[in-house]
């Protein structure tokens with residue numbers, strides 16, 4: 001099973017990214033690491049995107 005989060009390309013519509021990430025379009029911004037779209041602003045901000053964090057976790061567990 002491979003449910004690793006995919007990086008959201010910066011050219012993607014913020015509205016589409018917001019739907020995928022479950023936040024408001026105004027909260028969308030670039031990942032601090034890969035520039036992919038993430039929840040960059042607001043109370044539940046994730047400055048490092050899910051794809052980068054998943055890659056980090058995978059690297060840490062090997």
Ligand SMILES: [Zn+2]
Nearest residue numbers: 031034049052
């Ligand atoms: Zn990233």
